Amino acid sequence: MSRFMPRTFWQWVFAALMALAAYATYIRIFYGLGGSTNLSDEFPWGIWVGFDILCGVGLAAGGFTLAAIVHIFNIEEFKPVVRPAILTAFLGYVLVVVALMFDLGQPHRVWHPLVHWNPRSVMFEVGWCVTLYTTVLFLEFLPVVLERLGLKKARRVLRGVMLPIIIMGVILSTLHQSSLGSLYLIANGKLNTLWYTPLLPVLFYISAIAVGLAMTIFESWHSSKAFGRELEWPLIQKLSRALAVVIAVYLTMRFLDLSRRGAWAALEDPGWESRLFVLEIMLTAVPMLLLFREKTRQNPHTMYVAVTMFLFGFVVNRLNIAVTGMERAAGVAYIPKWTEVVITLAIVAAGFAIFALAAKHLPIFEPAHGSEQEAEGAPNGVQPAATPGD
Amino acid sequence: MAKAVLYDSVLCVGCRLCEAACAEKWKLPYTDEIAEAEKTSAQKLTTVTTHGERFSRKLCMHCIDPACASVCPVAAFEKTAAGPVVYHKDLCMGCRYCLMACPFQVPSYEWNARLPYVKKCDMCAERVSFGGVTHCSEACPFEATITGERDEVIEIAKQRIEASPDDYHPAIYGMQEVGGTSVLMIGAVPFEELNMPVGLPKEALPDFTWAALKYVPDVVVLGTVLMGGVYWITHRREEVAAAEGGQQ
Structure with a gap:
């Protein structure tokens, strides 16, 4: 028993959070959404949608971004960060489904969209994509598990079908990352004009790519700390350049769109919207400018600060769309109940904990070469470059 | 042909018989307290609202191309040929996208139920589909709420406005809003003074999501x-x- 007792400060915090989350889950189950949330007819979607789902799916975008970079574009040097990115993505999607079970009024019917179709519904499309893509991520991660178990034959079989799986993963991600933005296209006249634009799907997609890159840098930094590994520094520096460029494209599109629609005038309205809009733009533009400076990119600490700032900017953007921008039309103020916050924090904490466990017990960070690679390497001594599935 | 409901704020005296009839149909409790709340909820699917000396009603507008039906991932909402937008509770998984999407803030949720459903006015589809009138129309002693063919009630609305132009604001709410609705309103004053959202797009809202989804x-x-x-x-x-x- 004693090995499961919390020892360090953070383990105690984790244990306390999980205990609170268990109590919150009890309230959710027995007292319904009314007892466990501050949602209402006027404000039906809170942070379980705005953070757990919108941000959760976005923050897991590193999986398809890195899979495309390495396996489709064949930029082999990024291979060492593919596995952690795919693991993050897989965990992310599983936790999104967990959050969904809290948010749905009839969670036991979560499979209904697979049977009762409505192809006009964005949510229907998102449901299908997330289901299929979680399966794809499982298959993309499976080689790691098979490698740990030493099942070489199964691994070789899987390798044969990996290319279509990876292409499918990129397409499914493109579809649902953008569709999370399309969800809000129906809110014409409800969502504040600072955020409502026909370009929502495109903006969601580009920012997902950016946040996928940012998360990859973020977790490389953390795992190098946690496991005493060397940071893949040259890789990280290149990723951070790419990140700066993607943010620049995103912000340019955002500014062009705001100008075309004449939406800047909305900034003159007094209220939280304009302030939180400015915060969001600052948390996006400042890290971009920092990352364009060579000085920032040369120092792991300043780079970490810039990347983390951008992650916050991303979260503020999604919450602005889900909460800030919807409040005025709803006519009510929404502040999440403690149960909503605790469940959200517990899901994030569980994500970190499971990632740490997986990194400890599975070959996430070991480079794919070594004894095993020699055994099943390409014939004639040619080293296979970036084979799908590694 | 498709049916519609016309509500005439000028003829309405705020007697709330429509509320009582609706509560009776849905077997919902109806007390003085509920009546005075003037707020729709899972316990009250239509309400009269007071605006100075005038009255208005809130009920499902039964859009011609409803946002709720388009966004529902399991097709739990259906725009029937007869006009009513009906809800199939056995399909609903409780995502509440319908609440988020509705431009009129109509659907209500059973927030305190362990396995909650959406509740909303169904235009008494069980009667209207077979040529009948809604419970609220039937209960109204002053023809402030009537049910009929959409073309016919529009004609009636126009006649009422023409017959006493001093008493009416010269417009019919629901002709153009979000592509048109099967509940129409007329009144003495501009509709924002009757608690109705104005400035809604003239296009049906599902067109905006389809623009991306296609x-x-x-x-x-x-x-x-x-x-x-x-x-x-x-x-x-x-x-x-x-x-x-x-x-x-």
């Missing part, structure tokens, strides 16, 4: 060609290496 097949096809093509180009080196290796 590209899904294109993304799949183009994406496959593009990804496959890029892979083919970028992996040429290994093919060459493998071929040369084979010759050695």
Whole structure:
């Protein structure tokens, strides 16, 4: 028993959070959404949608971004960060489904969209994509598990079908990352004009790519700390350049769109919207400018600060769309109940904990070469470059 | 042909018999307290609202192309040919996208139920579909709420406005709003003074999501060609290496 007792400060915090989350889950189950949330007819979607789902799916975008970079574009040097990115993505999607079970009024019917179709519904499309893509991520991660178990034959079989799986993963991600933005296209006249634009799907997609890159840098930094590994520094520096460029494209599109629609005038309205809009733009533009400076990119600490700032900017953007921008039309103020916050924090904490466990017990960070690679390497001594599935 | 409900704020005296009839139909409790709340909820699917000396009603507008029906991932909402938008509770998974999407803030949720459903006015589809009138129309002693063919009630609305132009604001709410609705309103004052959202798009809201959603097949096809093509180009080196290796 004693090995499961919390020892360090953070383990105690984790244990306390999980205990609170268990109590919150009890309230959710027995007292319904009314007892466990501050949602209402006027404000039906809170942070379980705005953070757990919108941000959760976005923050897991590193999986398809890195899979495309390495396996489709064949930029082999990024291979060492593919596995952690795919693991993050897989965990992310599983936790999104967990959050969904809290948010749905009839969670036991979560499979209904697979049977009762409505192809006009964005949510229907998102449901299908997330289901299929979680399966794809499982298959993309499976080689790691098979490698740990030493099942070489199964691994070789899987390798044969990996290319279509990876292409499918990129397409499914493109579809649902953008569709999370399309969800809000129906809110014409409800969502504040600072955020409502026909370009929502495109903006969601580009920012997902950016946040996928940012998360990859973020977790490389953390795992190098946690496991005493060397940071893949040259890789990280290149990723951070790419990140700066993607943010620049995103912000340019955002500014062009705001100008075309004449939406800047909305900034003159007094209220939280304009302030939180400015915060969001600052948390996006400042890290971009920092990352364009060579000085920032040369120092792991300043780079970490810039990347983390951008992650916050991303979260503020999604919450602005889900909460800030919807409040005025709803006519009510929404502040999440403690149960909503605790469940959200517990899901994030569980994500970190499971990632740490997986990194400890599975070959996430070991480079794919070594004894095993020699055994099943390409014939004639040619080293296979970036084979799908590694 | 499709049916519609016309509500005439000028003729309404605020007696709330429509509320009582609605509560009776749905077997919902109806007390003085509930009546005075003037707020729709899962316990009260229509309400009269007071605006100075005038009254208005809130009920499902039964849009011609309803946002709720388009957004529902399981097709739990259906716009019937007869006009009513009905809810199939056995399909609902409780995502509440309908509440988020409705431009009139109509659907209510059973927030305190363990396994909650959506509640909303169904325009008494069980009667209207067979040529009958809604419970609220039947209960109204002053013809402030009437049920009929959509064309006919529009004609009646126009006649009422023409007959006493001093008493009416010259417009019919629901003709253009979000592509038109099957509940129409007329009144003495502009509709924002009667608690109705104005400035809604004239297009049906589902058009805005479809503008993005229609590209899904294109993304799949183009994406496959593009990804496959890029892979083919970028992996040429290994093919060459493998071929040369084979010759050695």
